[in-house]
Amino acid sequence: MTRLVNLCVLAGLGIGIGMHVCPGEVALATEGLSLQELLNRIEHADGPTERLRAAEEIARFGGLAVPGLCGLLRHEDQRVQSHACLALIRMGPAAERAIPQLSRMACDPRAWTREDAIFALGQVGPAANPAVPILGGVLQVEDRRLRKRAIQALAAIRTPDALRTLAAPLHGDDSELKMQLLRVFQELGPSAAVVRPNLLDAALTESDRLVCDELYLTLGTLGDAILDDLLALFEHSSKTSSDAYSEASAAVTAKRSSIASHADIRRRVVMSLCRMRHAAGMAVPTLHRALEDPDATVRFWAARALCESGASDSTTRTALMRALTDADADVRWGAARALRNIEFRDNSANSCNDNRSALVARKEL
DSSP, rough: OOOOOOOHHHHHHHHHSSSSOTTTTOOOOOOOOOHHHHHHHHHHSSSSHHHHHHHHHHHHGGGGGGHEEEETTTOOOHHHHHHHHHHHHGGGGGOOOOOOOHHHHHHHTOOOHHOOOOOOHHHHHHGGGGGGGHHHHTTTTOOHHHHOOOOHHHHHHOHHHHHHHHGGGGGGOOHHHHHHHHHHHHHGGGGGGHHHHHHHHHHHHOOOHHHHHHHHHHHTTTTTTHHHHHHHHHHHOOOOGGEEEHHHHHHHHHHHHHOOOOOHHHHHHHHHHHHHHGGGGGHHHHHHHHHHHHHHHHHHHHHHHHHHHHHOOHHHHHHHHTTTTSSHHHHHHHHHHHHHHHHHHHHHHHHHHHHHHHHHHHHOO
């Protein structure tokens, strides 16, 4: 059956999904109607516009409307189900009591409003944590649109359980799904630090080069929570003698030995530090060492990371000046760019100081 109304899209637009309302249509006078009258409008409306307006008005009743809407979710008319879902979507956290009914719809492959139910669970927020296992199951279905909705819902719920469920497929074989999940974690940033162990383990075992690069870039968005791990990983990958490893680092090395070379790991770690920008301030000494790395790509990313870190101390300037004579043109370019940024920041700071001095002098006059 062709779907007439896609409520998830409509709700995102503040209207409803896939429904076109002519600009000249007069808004229905649903204001002032009782909750029961509005519920009846959804069930017995003359057209989609009337149902849409009733659903929006019902949402204003908040939790009081949930029992009646749950009844409409069991209605045999799919249009009624969709507009009941829309009211719950617009209600947000106030729809908490509808979680059991929405969860049943979200895991039912026969439910026409399955996508709407998943979206509604996400709009409830952290209170929808009991639905996390069901949404995790949806991540395994073949329907890409449903998977996308489940990812969005889990990200919106944002509890530790939800984030760990989002991270679980990172150890699977679906590269497209993994890239989609990593973009979500990048948007979440430091709030996704609870899955730091999951992301780190996936980064150490991933065989797809593009996905592995994206994993390290995602680690860089976690901020201070990942810094010690990245620095330790850089140190381990810089050593050439297995005798220098501790028992723990030897286990990590064994896990990654067949996946990536030591130079690849150092490059990816420095890429992560570059993504951290100013949060990588504590890593500046490591970045100085990376500028002397045997691998040119590592040196290039070290120059980029120093540029992004905002470091401007004399040791950083000296290290970058030496890099201007590097045998690799990209490294020289990165070092020159970093030095230009330092000069620009210095000039801006001096300009601000001059302006403040002028203001003080003017006040004294």
